[in-house]
Amino acid sequence: MIVSLPEQKDxxxxxxxFSKTGKSYAFEYKTGGKLFSLKVKALDVRYEKLVDYLSKNHFAVRISGDFLTAGFRIRKIRAGQSMESDSLKPVSGDLIKSMVERLRTSQIVIRDNENKKASAITRIPELRDYVWCMEDTLPDNIRDWAYSTLRLLDDDTIGADEKRHAQHALSLMMSVQWKTSFFEPIDPHEARQILDDELYGLEEVKQRVxxxxxQINRTHTLPFYGLLLVGPAGTGKSQIAYAVAKILKMPWAVLDMSTVRDPSALTGSSRIYVNARTGRIMDxxxxxxxxxxxxxxxELDKADSNTSNGxxxxxxxxxxxxxxxxxxYMECAIPTNGVYxxxxxxxxxxxxxxLRSRFAVIEIPDYTPKEKKIIFRDYSLPKILKHLGMKPEECSLTESAVNSIIEHFHDTPGCRDLEQAAEHLASHALYEIEATGKKSIRFNEGQVNRILGFD
Structure with missing residues (x-):
């Protein structure tokens, strides 16, 4: 942090x-009964919130540093002693020391505040104003439900728990933007490129998707049927699903049916229970x-059907x-014409x-050995190397080494084993480079068989 030069050069x-005027900070101090203000000229993003915290609370601090041509460079910030004659308050020395040290040794993630999701509206007066201002953007049944909920919150005969649940439900409902069911056309060439970027091969599957x-291009509504992708594990079913969400330019939510043991996990629980909550779908x-x-x-086929609740x-x-x-929990029908x-x-x-009748079923075939070889060489290994921060030339395999891997996994469905083999080899190469100082590692068939345990 750099502030303007103080008059006392010694x-x-x-x-x-610290003080704040508008968006600008300054460091103010008194000497000889006179008030001086040093404008903050440069501030490391890591310390912005700390300086804001110190200025808002008028804490007394000691700054120390050295003189530069551009100004006074602050190297340390410690707790200072407040004087009875000024308005500054004392602050814990351990607190300041801990905060400064933590910030000094941390990396800060810069967040895009313009695109940051708005905070939930939770207070009843704010909810009432929000519903009134936004009522024209709400579906009719949700608008009616919202006003009915507000009336319930004003009813003195309603219990505290029921009011608490109603207030929470209204807050959740108002946090969702209830959009129209009109969808813009998609570019088929762009759609194909997105699918090609996600996975190799499966030409007929991509075409069917x-x-x-x-259909959106003519109806401007979502397709009548969803997609049910059926095939062995590791064949790219989830990748296709995420690619379709990108094509549609819609947010996606994941429901893992293998972890759902009761329908209430999806549909929520009634507010008659103290610990009632929404289900995963509303979440x-x-x-x-x-x-x-x-x-x-x-894993729609993994949903538990052996429960008393169906x-x-x-x-x-x-x-x-x-x-x-x-x-x-919400006790209100949610429009689903925007759900795909x-x-x-x-x-x-x-x-x-x-349930099956709600989908267009697409069978995902397993990959051929030839396709698996291309996937390992051109997709799996480069992906792992990029993840490890390695260059392509730092880890490579001979043709016979690649063939040995494909031969070993030729009857294994999907490509997950290939990616695990790529990760094992890349990690081994990275160790060799870091431990021995070698510039690159090229594996032959014998080395691959030994490292991966094929022998």
Missing amino acids: KTEITGG IETII AFVKAGSSNVVFVIN NSADSLLTLFDNLGFTDN PIATANDISKISGP
């Missing part, structure tokens, strides 16, 4: 306090901040119909008929 330690979602709307969401439903997956049926989804479901599964026979 002082390398000054006691005073684009044919399903291209996804809130997290996305939008009613237009791609729901990526992983099959958890069947709770999704109303989410896929354009009749509205009702969360038990994409599900993945290994065994389609374990999915109920009514």
Whole structure:
């Protein structure tokens, strides 16, 4: 941090306090009964909040540093002794020392405040004003529900727990932007490029995916059917799902059905319970901040059907119909015409008929040995090297070494084993480079077999 030069050129330690005028900071101190102000000319982003904290609370601090041509460079900030004659307050020396040391040794992530999601509105007066101002942007049933909830919050005969739940539900509902169901056309060439960037091969699958979602260009609504991607593990089903969300330019939410043991996990619990809460589906709307969401439903066939409350997956049926989804906690039907479901599964026979009928089923075939070789060489290994911060020339394999890997995994479905082999070899190469000072490592077939345990 650099401040303007003090008049006393012999002082390398000054006691005073930070102040803020508009967006500018200054360090003010008194000497000889006179007030001096040193303008902050340069401030490391790591210390912005600290300086703001010190100025808002009028804490007394000691700054020390050295003189430069550009100004006085502050090297240390410590707790200062406040005087009865000034308005500065004492601050804990340990607190300042801890904060300065933590900031000095940390890297700060610069966040884009312009795109930062708005904070939730939670106070009742603010909720009342928000509903009144935003009522024309709300679907009719949500607007009516919101005013009914506000009336409940004003009712003195309603219990505290019920009011608390109602207030929370209203806050959640107002945090979602309820959009129209009009969707802009998609560019089929851009869509194909996004799919090609995500995964290699599967030409027929990519074509079928684009044919399903291209309907938007004429109807300007989401396709009538969602996508059900069925195939062995590791064949790129989830990658396709995320790629479609990018094509549609919509936020996505992930539901992992293998972890859902009861339908209430999806649909929420009734407010009659003290610990009632929303389900994962409503949570996804809130997290996305939008009613237009791609729901990526992983392992739909793994949903637990052996519960007394029924099959958890069947709770999704109303989410896929354009009749509205009702969360038990919210007690209000949520419009679902902006929801596009994409599900993945290994065994389609374990999915109920009514649920399966909501999807266009696309079978994902396993890769051929030739395709696996290209994926390992041109996708998996470069991806791992980039993740490890390595250059392509630092880790390479002979043709016979690559063939040995493909031969070993030729009957293994998917490509996850190939990526794990790439990670093992890249990590081994990185160790050799760091430990021995070698510039690069090129593995032959014998080395690959030994390192990966094929021998």
